[in-house]
Amino acid sequence: MRLGKFESAGRETIGEGCQKKVFVDPKNEKRIIAEMKENVKEDTPRQLKGRYYLTKIAHLLLPENIPAVYQAGESVEGKQTVDAERIAHSPGHALLQKTWQMEGSFDAAYEQAHKELGADIQRVESRLRHIGLDLGVDTYVSNFTKDKKGNIYYLETFRPWEINFPNHGKIEMWFDEEKLRNAIDGLSDSATKEKCKRLLERVFALAKEEERELRTINTR
Numbered sequence: 750m751r752l753g754k755f756e757s758a759g760r761e762t763i764g765e766g767c768q769k770k771v772f773v774d775p776k777n778e779k780r781i782i783a784e785m786k787e788n789v790k791e792d793t794p795r796q797l798k799g800r801y802y803l804t805k806i807a808h809l810l811l812p813e814n815i816p817a818v819y820q821a822g823e824s825v826e827g828k829q830t831v832d833a834e835r836i837a838h839s840p841g842h843a844l845l846q847k848t849w850q851m852e853g854s855f856d857a858a859y860e861q862a863h864k865e866l867g868a869d870i871q872r873v874e875s876r877l878r879h880i881g882l883d884l885g886v887d888t889y890v891s892n893f894t895k896d897k898k899g900n901i902y903y904l905e906t907f908r909p910w911e912i913n914f915p916n917h918g919k920i921e922m923w924f925d926e927e928k929l930r931n932a933i934d935g936l937s938d939s940a941t942k943e944k945c946k947r948l949l950e951r952v953f954a955l956a957k958e959e960e961r962e963l964r965t966i967n968t969r
Contacts, residue, residue, distance in 0.1 A: 757784050764846050785829045795955040797821050799909030802948045807907055809945050810880050810932055813900040814873050836902045841865040842894040862890045869901040881928030882907055909952050
């Protein structure tokens with residue numbers, strides 16, 4: 750776990766998109782810290798915890814497609830961050846990042862990245878669908894990269910639920926519970942299986958707490 754407050758001001762990003770900026774962890778170069786941008790709809794504190802737990806499950810089920818996550822949190826200033834395993838950018842992904850940060854030929858970068866990753870993206874999406882985690886997956890090419898071993902990684906985390914009907918105290922889970930439980934039950938390693946089950950129960954416990962709080966707010 751990262752100790753101490755992370756200050757992103759003045760630090761150079763290694764990746765950036767519409768929703769977040771990504772930095773190398775200054776205390777561990779093998780890890781990254783993804784910080785949500787101020788104009789992005791933030792998770793509730795419980796959603797953020799649930800995102801962390803659900804992404805840990807995804808990594809345990811698909812370790813060669815989902816980076817490990819180490820923590821998620823919110824600063825006193827309200828900045829939300831997720832710490833994760835650092836995966837080296839493929840040449841095409843690196844070129845896309847350069848065109849995002851400065852002027853460059855976006856079309857050429859996109860073509861190179863799509864050539865490197867296109868077919869593999871579909872395979873990863875299929876694997877996520879098989880385990881019930883495809884809802885909300887953004888298959889845009891910049892959300893993927895490939896390591897030197899040829900493993901393709903989806904670099905986003907997984908939102909556990911949406912609050913679609915806040916006035917009614919209702920939330921919508923953003924994964925297929927049956928498929929996910931079947932995938933967990935199919936794990937051969939008993940310790941990993943039990944860990945995934947515990948993490949999933951934490952997600953559902955947080956979801957129930959979220960609904961109870963919404964109902965309490967709406968009855969005031």
